[in-house]
Amino acid sequence: MLDRFFPGDDVEAHKEPLNQYAPAGRLGQPEEVTRLVLWLSSPAASFVTGEYILVDGGLAIGGNDQSSTYAQLRGGTMTLRNDFIAICPLNSLNPIHTIPLITTTRIMIFITQLLYVKEDQGEVFRQFEALAIPIIGKYNGKLLLRIKPGHDSVIEANMEVPYEIHLVSFASEDDFENFKRDEERKQFLYLKDQSIREAILIQGARL
Numbered sequence: 001m002l003d004r005f006f007p008g009d010d011v012e013a014h015k016e017p018l019n020q021y022a023p024a025g026r027l028g029q030p031e032e033v034t035r036l037v038l039w040l041s042s043p044a045a046s047f048v049t050g051e052y053i054l055v056d057g058g059l060a061i062g063g064n065d066q067s068s069t070y071a072q073l074r075g076g077t078m079t080l081r082n083d084f085i086a087i088c089p090l091n092s093l094n095p096i097h098t099i100p101l102i103t104t105t106r107i108m109i110f111i112t113q114l115l116y117v118k119e120d121q122g123e124v125f126r127q128f129e130a131l132a133i134p135i136i137g138k139y140n141g142k143l144l145l146r147i148k149p150g151h152d153s154v155i156e157a158n159m160e161v162p163y164e165i166h167l168v169s170f171a172s173e174d175d176f177e178n179f180k181r182d183e184e185r186k187q188f189l190y191l192k193d194q195s196i197r198e199a200i201l202i203q204g205a206r207l
Helices: 011-021 030-040 065-074 122-139 173-180 189-195
Strands: 076-080 084-089 097-100 109-117 141-147 164-170 196-204
Touching (some): 109 122, 122 141, 122 173, 122 189, 141 173, 189 196
Antiparallel strands (some): 076 084
């Protein structure tokens, strides 16, 4: 990798200055970059984007003027982009090396809810929905349909017609689980308990 930063130079001649000026006191090893790459490409770093991350043993911040000057001349950045990690020279957006990200499959899920509201609790139910529905968007979710069926709209029924039917999508099952654990939502679940007699939840995927 050093020959990418020092084209045409004697790479060995640069090792001693790097060892001397870097706060870590040594050159980095490939596996030390690999660990960061693995973390960035894992679900654990799913909220990290647009960041510039230096893997240089502290060379860029340095411990003296010489190290700072050397870093400005010879430093570089590793940038997380859409579907790859770009390693660029300092003050340049043109990568000298790219590493594809290992992406995990996210399967969109669909949630259908049949909601049965207690007698005379329709207003409380509407209060709950007005607070709960906007939170769906915080977790990559979308309310696709919200229907209040009338008896004249039902062609055939072998069960009680629900008060409302909701169809919601989430980008993944983890998003749905995070929505259910949302602290703001928990604060007004008492409205749900007060107004909903029964709820039937059906989870599926697009075929």
